[in-house]
Amino acid sequence: xxxxxxxxxxxxxxxxxxxxxxxxxxxxxxxxxxxxxxxxxxxxxxxxxxxxxxxxxxxxxxxxxxxxxxxxxxxxxxxxxxxxxxxxxxxxxxxxxxxxxxxxxxxxxxxxxxxxxxxxxxxxxxxxxxxxxxxxxxxxxxxxxxxxxx
Amino acid sequence: xxxxxxxxxxxxxxxxxxxxxxxxxxxxxxxxxxxxxxxxxxxxxxxxxxxxxxxxxxxxxxxxxxxxxxxxxxxxxxxxxxxxxxxxxxxxxxxxxxxxxxxxxxxxxxxxxxxxxxxxxxxxxxxxxxxxxxxxxxxxxxxxxxxxxxxxxxxxxxxxxxxxxx
Numbered sequence: 001x002x003x004x005x006x007x008x009x010x011x012x013x014x015x016x017x018x019x020x021x022x023x024x025x026x027x028x029x030x031x032x033x034x035x036x037x038x039x040x041x042x043x044x045x046x047x048x049x050x051x052x053x054x055x056x057x058x059x060x061x062x063x064x065x066x067x068x069x070x071x072x073x074x075x076x077x078x079x080x081x082x083x084x085x086x087x088x089x090x091x092x093x094x095x096x097x098x099x100x101x102x103x104x105x106x107x108x109x110x111x112x113x114x115x116x117x118x119x120x121x122x123x124x125x126x127x128x129x130x131x132x133x134x135x136x137x138x139x140x141x142x143x144x145x146x147x148x149x150x
Numbered sequence: 151x152x153x154x155x156x157x158x159x160x161x162x163x164x165x166x167x168x169x170x171x172x173x174x175x176x177x178x179x180x181x182x183x184x185x186x187x188x189x190x191x192x193x194x195x196x197x198x199x200x201x202x203x204x205x206x207x208x209x210x211x212x213x214x215x216x217x218x219x220x221x222x223x224x225x226x227x228x229x230x231x232x233x234x235x236x237x238x239x240x241x242x243x244x245x246x247x248x249x250x251x252x253x254x255x256x257x258x259x260x261x262x263x264x265x266x267x268x269x270x271x272x273x274x275x276x277x278x279x280x281x282x283x284x285x286x287x288x289x290x291x292x293x294x295x296x297x298x299x300x301x302x303x304x305x306x307x308x309x310x311x312x313x314x315x316x
Contacts (some may be wrong), residue, residue: 005194006222007155013183014162039161046157076154
């Protein structure tokens with residue numbers, strides 16, 4: 001769908017633009033990631049509101065995580081999360097083997113260090129979504145081999 | 151879905167407003183980002199639409215309005231030619247999806263061009279097909295005008311650089 005292309009491009013531009021600004025003016029690297037995450041947070045909050053308007057109440061945390069993995073991820077990235085693991089004590093690992101925002105970059109070690117920039121927005125997205133569903137969380141991302149990420 | 155794009159755009163503008171005090175800086179930033187998107191979006195557009203080469207400025211303007219806008223934003227602005235020479239056009243949008251979730255501009259941001267990204271996108275895309283243009287917002291619903299109007303002025307065609315390449 002054409003919308004996807006638009007969003008992907010906007011996202012890349014956002015990352016590039018923020019870093020460009022940081023290089024020219026003050027502002028260290030860490031702040032850019034925070035900014036991206038905060039943007040994702042706002043968007044996540046808004047999105048989850050619209051998606052869950054008509055769905056039934058969630059039974060428990062696991063239910064919410066499943067919703068994020070299936071419906072939420074599908075609407076945003078057109079695919080489901082490939083793997084969800086949990087230790088049933090509040091830690092969940094979502095694995096996406098072909099993360100949409102990373103597929104455009106070459107698979108290999110070259111760009112591994114830049115990958116976190118692209119994941120910051122999505123982390124914020126998840127955190128925002130969860131926060132509006134009543135869950136406080138910390139979301140981190142890890143990339144070991146492109147384009148998979150956890 | 152489009153909502154994701156619109157919401158992301160909103161968050162982006164909000165962040166830029168925090169980073170830059172002056173409206174012109176935010177506008178410039180949005181325009182530059184739009185340009186970066188435009189130069190890549192044109193490829194996506196051409197791949198998806200497989201349209202033939204446009205033979206005149208007015209065909210190009212129609213193409214932007216009727217095909218591209220519809221494809222990416224789901225709306226079709228109306229095109230009108232605003233100069234006798236046939237190189238100035240205006241696209242009139244009475245529904246702008248980018249501002250779906252925006253009620254009004256805050257008072258201290260009166261000269262913010264919320265949708266300036268669009269101007270950059272059009273400019274970048276046109277440049278990739280060797281058409282230099284100036285794209286600006288002539289009217290903006292968010293600022294109280296009746297409709298949103300984007301003006302495209304086609305500048306002199308950029309020279310074919312094929313024979314100058316070394």
